[in-house]
Amino acid sequence: MDKRSVYLDHQTTTPVLEEALQAMLPYFREVYGSPSSLHRFGLQVREGLKEARQKIAALINAESEEDLIFTSGGTESSNLAIKGFADANHRKGNHIVVSAIEHPSVMNSIEYLTKHGFEVSSVPVNAIGQINPEDVRAAITDKTILVCVHLVNHDIGTIQPVKEIGKITAEKGIALYCDALAAAGWMPIDVRDLGVQLLSFSPHRFYGPKGIGVLYRNRKARVTSHIHGGVQEGGRRAGTENVPAIIGAGVAAEVAIKEMSQRVEHVAMLQKRLYDGLWKHIKYIKLNGPVPGPLRICNTLNLSTEFIEGEGQLLLLDYQGIAVASGSSCVSKSLKVSHVLSAIQLDHALAQGNIIMSLGKDNTVEDVDYVIETFPKIVDKLRNMSPMWKEFEEGVIDSVIAPTGRGKSFTQHAADISGKPAH
Amino acid sequence: MKETKEYTLYNDTVMDHFLNPRNMGDVQEADGVGEVGAAACGDIMKISLKIRDGKIEDARFKTFGCGSAIASSSMATELIKGRTLEEAKNFSNQEVVDALGGLPPVKIHCSVLAEEALKAAIEDYEAKQAKVPVVA
Ligand code: FES
Numbered sequence: 001m002d003k004r005s006v007y008l009d010h011q012t013t014t015p016v017l018e019e020a021l022q023a024m025l026p027y028f029r030e031v032y033g034s035p036s037s038l039h040r041f042g043l044q045v046r047e048g049l050k051e052a053r054q055k056i057a058a059l060i061n062a063e064s065e066e067d068l069i070f071t072s073g074g075t076e077s078s079n080l081a082i083k084g085f086a087d088a089n090h091r092k093g094n095h096i097v098v099s100a101i102e103h104p105s106v107m108n109s110i111e112y113l114t115k116h117g118f119e120v121s122s123v124p125v126n127a128i129g130q131i132n133p134e135d136v137r138a139a140i141t142d143k144t145i146l147v148c149v150h151l152v153n154h155d156i157g158t159i160q161p162v163k164e165i166g167k168i169t170a171e172k173g174i175a176l177y178c179d180a181l182a183a184a185g186w187m188p189i190d191v192r193d194l195g196v197q198l199l200s201f202s203p204h205r206f207y208g209p210k211g212i213g214v215l216y217r218n219r220k221a222r223v224t225s226h227i228h229g230g231v232q233e234g235g236r237r238a239g240t241e242n243v244p245a246i247i248g249a250g251v252a253a254e255v256a257i258k259e260m261s262q263r264v265e266h267v268a269m270l271q272k273r274l275y276d277g278l279w280k281h282i283k284y285i286k287l288n289g290p291v292p293g294p295l296r297i298c299n300t301l302n303l304s305t306e307f308i309e310g311e312g313q314l315l316l317l318d319y320q321g322i323a324v325a326s327g328s329s330c331v332s333k334s335l336k337v338s339h340v341l342s343a344i345q346l347d348h349a350l351a352q353g354n355i356i357m358s359l360g361k362d363n364t365v366e367d368v369d370y371v372i373e374t375f376p377k378i379v380d381k382l383r384n385m386s387p388m389w390k391e392f393e394e395g396v397i398d399s400v401i402a403p404t405g406r407g408k409s410f411t412q413h414a415a416d417i418s419g420k421p422a423h
Numbered sequence: 424m425k426e427t428k429e430y431t432l433y434n435d436t437v438m439d440h441f442l443n444p445r446n447m448g449d450v451q452e453a454d455g456v457g458e459v460g461a462a463a464c465g466d467i468m469k470i471s472l473k474i475r476d477g478k479i480e481d482a483r484f485k486t487f488g489c490g491s492a493i494a495s496s497s498m499a500t501e502l503i504k505g506r507t508l509e510e511a512k513n514f515s516n517q518e519v520v521d522a523l524g525g526l527p528p529v530k531i532h533c534s535v536l537a538e539e540a541l542k543a544a545i546e547d548y549e550a551k552q553a554k555v556p557v558v559a
Contacts, residue, residue, distance in 0.1 A: 309466060311489035312441075315432060319442065329464040330489035333529060337465075348465055352487075385447055385493065387458060387469040387485035414467060418460025 003321040006367045010205075011154060011182055011300050011358035012325060017207040020251040024209065027244040034240050036232060045243055052250025059253040060180070060199060061190040062216050069215040069223075069233045070246055074181045074202030077213040078105040080237065081177045081198045084223030085146055086113050089175075095143035099123045099131045100343040103154050106179055107339070110148065119143070128290045129158035129344050133165045140172055147176050151194075152183035155327055155340040155356065156289030157300040159187070166195025175221050181205060185256040186264065186299055197221035203245075207361075208252030212245035263361045268298040270359045270368050275301055277372030282379050284401045286350055288341065300358040302327070304350035306401050307389040308382040313355050316378040322371055325356040347400045349388075349410035388413075433490060436524045440494035445501050448483045455551070457543025461488070463532045468496055470540040474548055479503050479511055484540070491526050492533035495519050499537035508548075514541055 016024075027048065033041025035049050053065035062068065071077045086096070098110055100122045110120055121139040125131055131149055140147070147169050152159050162178050169176040177198035180189055185206020191199050197218040204210040217223055217236075229238030256263070271292050279285060284306035290296040305313065310328030317324050325331075327338030329352065337351040346354075357371070383389040388410065391397045395406035397413045408416075431438050453471035460467045466488030473481035482504050484496035499519050503511050516534040520526050526534060 307487070309488050309492075312493060315441065315490045318432075328489075330466065330492075335464045335529065335532075352465055385444065385485060386487040387467055388487045390449070390485070414460045414465055417458050417467065418462050418465075 004367070004370050006322045006363065006370060008322060008324050008357040008359060008363070008371070010360035011356065013204050013210065014207045014360055015362075016204075016209050016248060017252055017255055019255060020208055020248040023251045024244040024248040027247050032243075035243065036230065036240070048247055049241065049243065052246050055250040055254040055257075056203075056214055057216075059184065059189065059257055060201075060216055061192055063192065063218070066234070067216055067218060069217060069236050070241055071213040071215060071237055072211060072242070073213040074103075074179075074200060074205075075105040075213070077200035077202070077215040078103065078179055079109045080215055080223060080226055081179075081200055081217075082106065082109040082146070082148065083113065084226055084236070085175060085177065085198065085221060086118060087224040087226075088222040089145045090117075093143035093145040094118045095121070095141050096146045096148065097121050097123060097136055097139045097144055098148040099125060099136075099150065099160070101125055101129055101153055101155070101340040102148060102150055103179055103181055106148055106150070123149075125158075125343055127344055128295070129153050129156045129288075129340065130290075130295070131160050131165070133161050133168055136165050137168045137172075140168070140174065144172070144174050147174055148179070149176070150179040150182070151189065151199075152180070152187070152297045153289065153340060154182040155338055156302045156344065157182070157297045158289045159183075159295055159297060162194050162196065170195050182297060182300075185252070185260075186267075186297055188260060191216055191218070198223070203249035203252050206252055206256050208249040209245045211242050212249050214249070259361070264298050266361060267359050267363070268292065270363055270365070271298055271301060273365065274357065274359070274368045274371060277368065278303070278375060281372060281376040284399055285379075286401050288344065288346060288350075288354070299360065300356065302354070302356045304346065305353045305355070305379050306350060306399055307353070307386050307392060308379065309352050309386075310354045312382050312385075313353070313375075313378055316381065317355075317375065320374045320378070322374060325358070327354040327356065328352050347409075347411065348414070349400055433494070433526070434524050436522075437491060437494045437526065440497040440523065441490045444484075444493055444497040446481075446483045446497060446504075447485070449485065450481050450483045453544075455544040455546075455548025457540045457545070457547055459536060459539040459543050461492075461532055461536045464489070466492055466533070466536065468492060468536045468540040470496065470500065470537070470544045472541075472544045472548060474508065477509075478505065478507050480505075482541075482544075484537075488536065489530070489533060491523075491530040492536055494523060495526075495534040495537040496540070498522050499534075499541060503541060508545060511541060511545055514538060 057065040184201035288302040310326035450471040458469040482500040516538040
């Protein structure tokens with residue numbers, strides 16, 4: 001019998017829509033001109049691109065399709081937004097405000113700027129990963145030129161109060177850049193309502209192809225190009241456009257708008273079912289980020305199972321056909337716990353047991369029930385293997401999720417036996 | 424998805440020891456127990472030993488850690504059973520890595536954890552021995 005295959009990593013990437021793929025195919029061999037060319041081959045492509053641009057602009061209610069810059073992906077879009085804006089505006093000030101739980105492409109772009117004379121204020125988040133707009137206000141100085149906050153957290157699914165932050169930046173006359181990577185295609189986005197000047201996202205997160213990123217840039221926000229060459233994308237991003245990918249992204253955006261409400265409804269239903277089922281069958285499990293509802297994006301659950309580590313869970317789930325992600329230090333190449341989990345001050349023991357499940361439109365109730373049936377067995381298997389579980393039962397260490405008052409903390413125990421504190 | 428090949432994070436030997444760990448558990452009335460933590464990633468490994476006539480008669484492990492840590496502890500306990508204490512004191516993580524057919528570079532420290540847990544268990548045994556009053 002074939003093993004069931006359940007993909008629960010849609011916040012990492014999604015498969016390309018059939019409609020998008022079909023629309024892309026002619027652009028490889030039949031309509032292959034470069035949009036910069038002046039002959040009919042080029043002009044035909046130019047028209048296709050314009051249509052795609054309009055569809056993508058509609059997804060975020062941009063004023064004009066001319067406000068979009070196509071890049072190679074979400075990462076390049078964040079880099080261009082931050083470094084490009086900083087470069088174009090450094091005479092006005094050298095201070096940037098950023099939340100503590102941004103995507104690495106944002107974090108690392110800003111860190112780069114700190115080596116070139118910029119100063120950064122990092123705004124903390126609360127225990128469910130929310131930014132308080134008043135903290136943003138308090139961090140703004142007369143040198144601040146840019147505020148960077150994401151719309152939805154890529155790890156824990158928290159929806160941020162971007163609109164409230166937008167009011168503050170508007171009041172202060174500062175630009176607001178919003179990374180909408182984890183949000184685009186999964187919730188309505190209106191750049192005018194949010195009050196952002198820059199916003200980026202990546203169509204492969206909502207059934208478009210990889211290799212294409214979008215940066216919305218309001219005319220009021222100046223960005224300097226970082227890829228130098230010809231005059232593509234209004235001179236802001238040189239290089240021949242990835243035409244087939246842009247065409248596919250256009251279709252993905254169009255379908256996302258059309259199917260948004262049913263997609264969200266279906267996925268939110270699965271999210272709730274998965275949450276209820278797992279919490280019913282697994283003890284000592286914690287949700288990271290807000291409970292399913294208005295503060296959380298509809299498609300993800302970020303959880304921590306106590307007394308076991310995340311990579312083992314991921315591998316055993318994969319063995320059973322279920323693909324998930326994890327923010328555990330053992331999973332990361334740097335052996336560091338996800339900075340998002342650190343920022344919400346999740347106990348190290350729980351950060352280690354981290355698993356991220358993100359649902360998609362093609363997941364079914366049967367898929368979710370299979371996960372609910374399979375995952376508790378995996379947790380049991382690993383707990384049986386874990387010294388921490390027995391030590392908890394014997395009262396040597398205590399649970400963080402449901403403290404019994406017996407025994408010391410995991411962190412203390414880990415420090416005692418390794419001679420160094422767990423990070 | 425049409426799969427002609429199984430894609431796994433680790434090689435077949437590591438996957439086998441991860442999925443079907445050998446010697447998992449605690450030795451009852453162990454003669455030596457070692458529990459150590461990895462400073463790098465925060466994981467924990469425990470090895471318990473039964474020692475008879477200067478030889479490791481039984482070895483069992485419990486691990487809170489990644490797939491390669493579990494596989495390393497499984498392999499380490501397999502390798503050291505039957506060895507003398509002197510041999511076991513010279514045990515090196517490289518032996519585990521080799522027996523597993525290699526680990527990714529970032530995962531070598533997981534095998535070090537197995538070496539350390541074993542050595543901690545032997546130390547524990549020797550410390551206990553030293554405390555046993557010698558009857559004159
Ligand atoms: S034990 Fe943490 S990476 Fe292997």
